[in-house]
Amino acid sequence: MSFSDELRTRTATTWEAATGHRFVEQLWAGTVDDAVMGRYLAQDALFLDRFVALLGEAVAAADRTDARMAIARQLGMVAGEENDYFARALGRLGIVEPATPLPPTRGFLELMDDARRSGVYGNVLAVLLVAEWLYLDWAARPEPSPRDWLHREWIDLHRGSAFAAWVGLLRAETDRVAAATDDAGRESMAGVFTRAVELELAFFDAAYP
Numbered sequence: 001m002s003f004s005d006e007l008r009t010r011t012a013t014t015w016e017a018a019t020g021h022r023f024v025e026q027l028w029a030g031t032v033d034d035a036v037m038g039r040y041l042a043q044d045a046l047f048l049d050r051f052v053a054l055l056g057e058a059v060a061a062a063d064r065t066d067a068r069m070a071i072a073r074q075l076g077m078v079a080g081e082e083n084d085y086f087a088r089a090l091g092r093l094g095i096v097e098p099a100t101p102l103p104p105t106r107g108f109l110e111l112m113d114d115a116r117r118s119g120v121y122g123n124v125l126a127v128l129l130v131a132e133w134l135y136l137d138w139a140a141r142p143e144p145s146p147r148d149w150l151h152r153e154w155i156d157l158h159r160g161s162a163f164a165a166w167v168g169l170l171r172a173e174t175d176r177v178a179a180a181t182d183d184a185g186r187e188s189m190a191g192v193f194t195r196a197v198e199l200e201l202a203f204f205d206a207a208y209p
């Protein structure tokens, strides 16, 4: 079993609680309450800002040109298309002020800052991999899309062949880097991965008061 599969298996209970969360169910059904969607997106705007900084560190720390270029392309996508969704969505929901980070957001910001400041490519990859793979997992359901663009576009941003290929690259990089590092390095990557999965679940929970 690959290193990434092993991490995914090790965290299966929490992972599946996140991918099957009521937020995800309601998103697919198109029934997420505007107050819930607003709380979630306002927190996610804070998350995304630091996520872009983390992608910048991955661009800097990658030890192969093909990976560096692929990460840089993805960084451009997040700063472009994804940011545009946020502007429209927050505008429609009437959210103008930046939110105060709730505990799961604070945890994520700290985890991303630690990985970024460490400059350790494997730890940076471990956070990116969870954030992207877990979202691909819930967004790739073979179900009809909700009608409201607010819900539909949030699903569409996380599925499709380009996004699946990006997650494939993160998995391949994670496996390659893990194979080239020592036990302590792999333990560190596993710790970051596990913490990120826990935070993804807590992040969905926090959208509900």
Ligand SMILES: Cc1ncc(C[n+]2csc(CCO)c2C)c(N)n1
Residues within 6 Å of the ligand: 044, 047, 048, 051, 074, 078, 082, 130, 131, 132, 135, 157, 158, 200, 203
């Ligand atoms: C808490 C939280 N975790 C993961 C993602 C997923 N995500 C973050 S940036 C991005 C764009 C593609 O690189 C994707 C899919 C999120 N939005 N919020």
